[in-house]
Amino acid sequence: MKRIDVPYKQSKISVEIPERHLGGVIEPNEVPAAATAAHQLVLDALRDSVDTPDFDTFMASGRKLLVIVNDGTRPTPTKTVLESMKGLLAAHDVEFIVATGVHRAPTEQEYRFIFGDIYEEFADRVHVHDARVYDQMQYIGTSSAGTELWLHKRVVSAEKILVIGSVEPHYFAGYTGGRKAFLPGTAAYRSIEQNHKLALSAKAKTLALEGNPVHEDMMDAVALIDIPVFSIMTVLDKHQQIHSVFAGSLKGAFHAAITSADSIFVADIPEKVDVVVSVARYPMDVDLYQAQKAIENGKLALKEGGTLLLVASCREGVGEKAFLDLLSSSDTPETVLDTIAKGYRLGYHKAAKLAEIYRWATVGALTELDDRLLESIFIKPVHDLQQALDAAIERYGSECKVLFLTDGTVTVPRIANT
Numbered sequence: 001m002k003r004i005d006v007p008y009k010q011s012k013i014s015v016e017i018p019e020r021h022l023g024g025v026i027e028p029n030e031v032p033a034a035a036t037a038a039h040q041l042v043l044d045a046l047r048d049s050v051d052t053p054d055f056d057t058f059m060a061s062g063r064k065l066l067v068i069v070n071d072g073t074r075p076t077p078t079k080t081v082l083e084s085m086k087g088l089l090a091a092h093d094v095e096f097i098v099a100t101g102v103h104r105a106p107t108e109q110e111y112r113f114i115f116g117d118i119y120e121e122f123a124d125r126v127h128v129h130d131a132r133v134y135d136q137m138q139y140i141g142t143s144s145a146g147t148e149l150w151l152h153k154r155v156v157s158a159e160k161i162l163v164i165g166s167v168e169p170h171y172f173a174g175y176t177g178g179r180k181a182f183l184p185g186t187a188a189y190r191s192i193e194q195n196h197k198l199a200l201s202a203k204a205k206t207l208a209l210e211g212n213p214v215h216e217d218m219m220d221a222v223a224l225i226d227i228p229v230f231s232i233m234t235v236l237d238k239h240q241q242i243h244s245v246f247a248g249s250l251k252g253a254f255h256a257a258i259t260s261a262d263s264i265f266v267a268d269i270p271e272k273v274d275v276v277v278s279v280a281r282y283p284m285d286v287d288l289y290q291a292q293k294a295i296e297n298g299k300l301a302l303k304e305g306g307t308l309l310l311v312a313s314c315r316e317g318v319g320e321k322a323f324l325d326l327l328s329s330s331d332t333p334e335t336v337l338d339t340i341a342k343g344y345r346l347g348y349h350k351a352a353k354l355a356e357i358y359r360w361a362t363v364g365a366l367t368e369l370d371d372r373l374l375e376s377i378f379i380k381p382v383h384d385l386q387q388a389l390d391a392a393i394e395r396y397g398s399e400c401k402v403l404f405l406t407d408g409t410v411t412v413p414r415i416a417n418t
Helices: 038-047 055-059 078-084 108-125 189-200 213-222 250-265 288-301 322-328 333-342 348-358 371-376 385-396
Strands: 002-008 011-017 022-026 064-070 093-099 126-128 137-142 148-152 161-166 229-236 242-248 266-269 273-279 302-311 362-366 402-405 412-415
Touching (some): 038 055, 038 242, 078 161, 108 126, 229 250, 348 362
Parallel strands (some): 273 302, 273 402, 302 362
Antiparallel strands (some): 229 242
8 A cells, every 4th residue: 555645734634545556646846956045046036137137227227116926825935035135125115016816815824924024014015906996907008819908006107016926837827927917916807807718718728828818918918018027936846945036027037937847847647547636735725716726737637537636625715706606507517618608707717627627527626615515516525535535446446547646736747758
């Protein structure tokens, strides 16, 4: 028997599986630890910037700076970056905006996760984006795909902008980071909805940028912003430590980070398997809306007719609930797709992605969500992961293979030599 420790909340669940059935335990790749301390990596990146003058030169012609940071659902090491830049920022009039997209405002604990020890110093200069408050938004133009870009007025009126983000695979935008600080990060609800409708395309998928309509629309929309922008993009290793830092233009730093991100988050596997256990680790287990990304990556390793078991606390419930309402009001996955074809609402792209999986696979989930809620959206509740695994192995028989994806929201399984 092989014992596997499966992350759940901020602890672990141990399960056992006969070794002959183990198809692998997949997580981000182990890479050599950075030879340079994290603070120095940040400072080096600021000096050796990509496609733009260094940060000191960027700030030479002005004092006011708006810093856009990720919210608490992202593992971005914002506090480390800010602590590294404390001396540089002290010379400027700095304000912050938390790029929540359509997420809720951070909790007190999340503020401290984001800002670390400097939170007390800057708390009165921290603003939170709310995509639904339209009197805080300003229209700046329309993308070629028809997305009307309404941005937070603090962004539009900024003298200079610093974006701090992280880059890892994203299941329909290709990758996180870069342009996402603006769309969806600090954009109005209607702008996000129009952009995310493009996620219904089969070309909107993980690792894809060229031809990906979501990414291309984001880039087209961001080009409408006529404000100097400097960005710092981090890449974390499997231990959530900073592996590399890239700074410079929004596009340059983002693209420079992608090669580093691929070396960590893309994991080759020999073949697809019958059962995939895919984990949404903290903090990405916040709700089903976020944890669904672990299903999207998990499906890439799953055979047709297989079973995918999601492990995610969903400690704050469902999240953006439009996709839940659509799924729970539909009799079949096909009905979901028919409804979306008649009219799109934000969140429906997630319902579409799930409905597509339901057509060829079984999905179960170990969460804190109510059983009836899960059943209403075609997911089988799991209360005991060991029992669910045993049942799945019995179902698929002696040749059954089980793959564990222990950081499923960011790890992309790829069939070797494809």
